[in-house]
Amino acid sequence: MKVIHLSDLHLGRSNNIKKIARIREWIISHREQHGAEVIVISGDITNDGAKRQFLKARAVIEDLREAGFRVLVVPGNHDYGPLGITESRRSAKHFRRYLAQGENYPRLEIIDHTAFVLLNSMQGEFRSVEMIGAEGQLGRVQLEELEGILESLHDDPKVDRVVVILHHHPFDYKKFHVLRDARRFLKVLSGGDRDRFWTGVVLFGHKHIDHRFNDPGQSREAQYDLDLIYAAGSAVEQDPEGKFVIPVIDLNDLVIERFRFH
Numbered sequence: 681m682k683v684i685h686l687s688d689l690h691l692g693r694s695n696n697i698k699k700i701a702r703i704r705e706w707i708i709s710h711r712e713q714h715g716a717e718v719i720v721i722s723g724d725i726t727n728d729g730a731k732r733q734f735l736k737a738r739a740v741i742e743d744l745r746e747a748g749f750r751v752l753v754v755p756g757n758h759d760y761g762p763l764g765i766t767e768s769r770r771s772a773k774h775f776r777r778y779l780a781q782g783e784n785y786p787r788l789e790i791i792d793h794t795a796f797v798l799l800n801s802m803q804g805e806f807r808s809v810e811m812i813g814a815e816g817q818l819g820r821v822q823l824e825e826l827e828g829i830l831e832s833l834h835d836d837p838k839v840d841r842v843v844v845i846l847h848h849h850p851f852d853y854k855k856f857h858v859l860r861d862a863r864r865f866l867k868v869l870s871g872g873d874r875d876r877f878w879t880g881v882v883l884f885g886h887k888h889i890d891h892r893f894n895d896p897g898q899s900r901e902a903q904y905d906l907d908l909i910y911a912a913g914s915a916v917e918q919d920p921e922g923k924f925v926i927p928v929i930d931l932n933d934l935v936i937e938r939f940r941f942h
């Protein structure tokens with residue numbers, strides 16, 4: 681199975697709405713070339729969590745769904761309020777209504793033997809003491825639910841891959857740039873001494889840096905017993921030649937192919 685990973689669209693900033701229209705057109709018209717049927721959007725879909733931005737985002741997602749793609753979304757800090765550093769309950773409600781189709785997180789979607797587990801790394805932010813911050817926090821309740829989901833998938837013969845999706849970085853090299861409860865999250869993912877039979881993949885965004893965490897000598901993938909850890913860059917930021925760079929992840933052979941186009 682192949683997955684297109686989009687992140688950090690920041691609709692409402694600059695001409696990003698125009699850019700996502702081009703990306704949508706490319707995805708629909710190049711189906712044969714990229715071969716993906718699932719599209720993951722790992723947060724910061726809007727720039728300020730404003731209703732008009734969510735309506736634009738929803739229209740793009742609906743177009744992709746109508747074209748036959750499965751589109752999976754999680755929220756980022758910018759979806760929860762202006763500038764991505766304030767948390768507004770109104771923006772959270774907008775996200776839930778317009779992009780999450782009224783559903784709560786964590787969410788489990790099983791598509792062709794692959795279990796996609798969608799997380800809300802802004803959920804714990806509302807429960808933390810300060811109301812300003814962009815580091816992200818899953819929160820105890822969500823982590824417990826995640827643990828329950830992973831337990832239920834553990835011996836499920838219909839599932840041979842688990843893909844966990846969130847906005848914030850749970851595996852970072854720098855302090856203060858990492859999900860607040862990253863350690864607990866990683867503990868839940870590793871499942872203690874439980875044997876796991878599926879391929880483990882973690883996808884996120886937030887920093888606008890395209891990076892697979894498999895550097896020789898300090899591979900986070902090997903360290904955490906995961907098979908693929910990937911931070912997508914911002915899909916609307918173009919390369920030095922002015923081309924969009926869209927990553928397509930092959931979940932069978934764990935290779936990421938980047939497609940470039942104007």
Ligand SMILES: [Fe+2]
Nearest residue numbers: 724756757886
């Ligand atoms: Fe972000």
